[in-house]
Amino acid sequence: MTTARKQLISLADTPYYHCISRCVRRAFLCGEDKNTGQNFDHRRGWVEDKLLSLSQIFSIDVCAYAVMSNHTHIVLFVDEATAKSWTTSEVLQRWHQLFKGTLITQQYCRGEEIPDYLMTSLLETVAVYRNRLMDISWFMRLLNQSIAIQANLEDNCTGHFWEGRFKSQALLDEAALAACMAYVDLNPVRAKIAKTPETSEYTSVKQRVISAKKGKQPTRLLPFVGNPRKEMPTGIPFELKDYLELIELTGRCLREDKAGYIKENQPTLLTRLNISPENWLTLSKGFRKLFHGAVGHSDVLTEYCEHQGLKRRTNFTCCDKLLA
Numbered sequence: 001m002t003t004a005r006k007q008l009i010s011l012a013d014t015p016y017y018h019c020i021s022r023c024v025r026r027a028f029l030c031g032e033d034k035n036t037g038q039n040f041d042h043r044r045g046w047v048e049d050k051l052l053s054l055s056q057i058f059s060i061d062v063c064a065y066a067v068m069s070n071h072t073h074i075v076l077f078v079d080e081a082t083a084k085s086w087t088t089s090e091v092l093q094r095w096h097q098l099f100k101g102t103l104i105t106q107q108y109c110r111g112e113e114i115p116d117y118l119m120t121s122l123l124e125t126v127a128v129y130r131n132r133l134m135d136i137s138w139f140m141r142l143l144n145q146s147i148a149i150q151a152n153l154e155d156n157c158t159g160h161f162w163e164g165r166f167k168s169q170a171l172l173d174e175a176a177l178a179a180c181m182a183y184v185d186l187n188p189v190r191a192k193i194a195k196t197p198e199t200s201e202y203t204s205v206k207q208r209v210i211s212a213k214k215g216k217q218p219t220r221l222l223p224f225v226g227n228p229r230k231e232m233p234t235g236i237p238f239e240l241k242d243y244l245e246l247i248e249l250t251g252r253c254l255r256e257d258k259a260g261y262i263k264e265n266q267p268t269l270l271t272r273l274n275i276s277p278e279n280w281l282t283l284s285k286g287f288r289k290l291f292h293g294a295v296g297h298s299d300v301l302t303e304y305c306e307h308q309g310l311k312r313r314t315n316f317t318c319c320d321k322l323l324a
Contacts (some may be wrong), residue, residue, distance in 0.1 A: 009168060013304045014296075015078045016063065016171040017136055018180045020288070021144055022071040022163045027197055030069050043151060044202045047072055050146055052220040057094050059083035059134040061222035063177070063236055066187040067202035073184040073288075075171070076136060077222050079234060083134040088126050095129040098142065140166045172296025172304055174228075174237055175273045175323045179280070180295065181236075182247055183287035189251045190285065197251045205247055212244060227272065242269040250284050279322045290322070291315045297323050 009017060023030060030047075032039045043290040044067040051074065055062045059082045062297055063075040086094075092105050100106070104122050114122055132138045148161030171177045185205035188194035194201070198209040217223045217240065223270045224243060225235030236243075270280055283290070293314040294304050305313050 009078055010170065010308060011078055013300075013307055014170050014172050015080065016177050017076050017078070017182070018169040018171060019074045019076060019136065019140055020071060020168075021140070021166040023200035024160045025164050030067070032069075037056055040151075041069070043147065044069075046147055047143070048202045050143055054139060054143055055220060057097050058139050059086075060136065060139050061234075062204065062220070063180040063222045064184040064204040065202075066184050066200070068187055068191065069193075073187060075177070075181050075184055076139070077236075078134050080134055080138065082131055082234070086130065088123070090124050091130050091133065092131055101125075107211055134169065136264070140282075149180060152217070169291060170296075170304065172294055172300040173323075175275060175297065176295040177236070177317075178238065178243070178246075178269065179275070179283040179323075180287055181243075182250060182280075182284050184289065185247055186251055186254060186284055190254050197247050200323050205244075208240065209244065212240065213268070238269055240270075244306075246270065250280065253281055254285065283322055290318050295319060295323075 030040055030043045032041070045068045048065070051062060051065060051067075051072075054060075059079045061077040061079060063215050064079050065072065065074045089109070092101065096105070096109060097103055102125060104114065104118055105125060108122060143231060144162050144166065151161050152158055169180070171180050185197060185200070185203055188200035189197060197203070197205045200206050204218075204221055207221060211218045223235045223263075224238055224240035225233045226237070226239050228237050246269050249267060270277065275283070287295075294301060295315060296304065296319060298316060298320045301316060301319055303311055305311075
């Protein structure tokens with residue numbers, strides 16, 4: 001039985017989620033049709049552009065992504081605090097970039113006076129829009145729906161482009177977040193369609209490397225803000241340098257023509273997260289196969305299951321073994 005989305009996404013437990021969408025017609029929708037030789041890789045650009053543009057409208061930031069030939073991996077951060085700080089005008093301006101809204105919301109944005117008896121209705125509508133603008137389901141719906149429409153127009157056909165609804169995983173702590181981001185960023189290397197992380201097309205790691213060479217961070221991705229501390233700004237709780245070093249080293253280990261191990265003087269990030277090199281490589285190679293639900297250390301996983309009223313602690317054994 002399919003799990004209700006509200007049982008998969010709980011902002012009270014974590015703002016970080018791994019989302020996966022897969023094409024229905026598999027191999028040639030975003031890749032190459034072996035029967036005709038026609039290449040559809042340009043559609044990966046559609047996904048990347050739409051994903052990053054939506055992140056500028058929603059209060060949902062992109063931590064990592066990889067657009068593969070027949071599926072997408074995205075790690076998202078729901079910035080609830082920012083969404084709640086938006087004024088009525090900010091909420092409506094953002095929503096109107098996606099939809100027309102109502103006559104009342106349009107009048108408000110034009111600066112027209114709203115009668116008192118309609119203000120309650122307006123504020124209720126704004127509350128609905130505000131919640132939708134920090135809702136992963138709405139974010140993924142608009143992303144996938146727009147790509148499906150474009151692809152079907154190009155193919156001159158109708159029907160589903162994606163396999164049902166997207167799948168999501170709650171990432172409950174820093175170890176789970178780092179492992180999942182690395183798994184996503186290294187997808188092309190693992191699939192042997194790229195030799196190195198920085199040459200991986202349509203991935204967040206390539207965007208980060210390009211910006212890092214200029215001493216910057218990508219403006220449309222959630223920034224790395226360093227290790228946890230007081231007055232922590234919004235962002236990924238790692239050092240960018242440590243993460244890129246770890247990704248580069250892990251990418252080399254995943255290649256068959258390289259030695260498949262990480263030396264004992266392991267990268268700083270692994271030391272801080274207390275993950276052994278052997279476990280890290282296992283996580284980087286098969287994160288999605290190992291975990292089919294929420295991921296995190298055993299204690300936070302137990303709390304998450306209790307909050308969600310789940311009787312079974314899915315992934316408990318793997319989490320206890322690999323993230324301990």
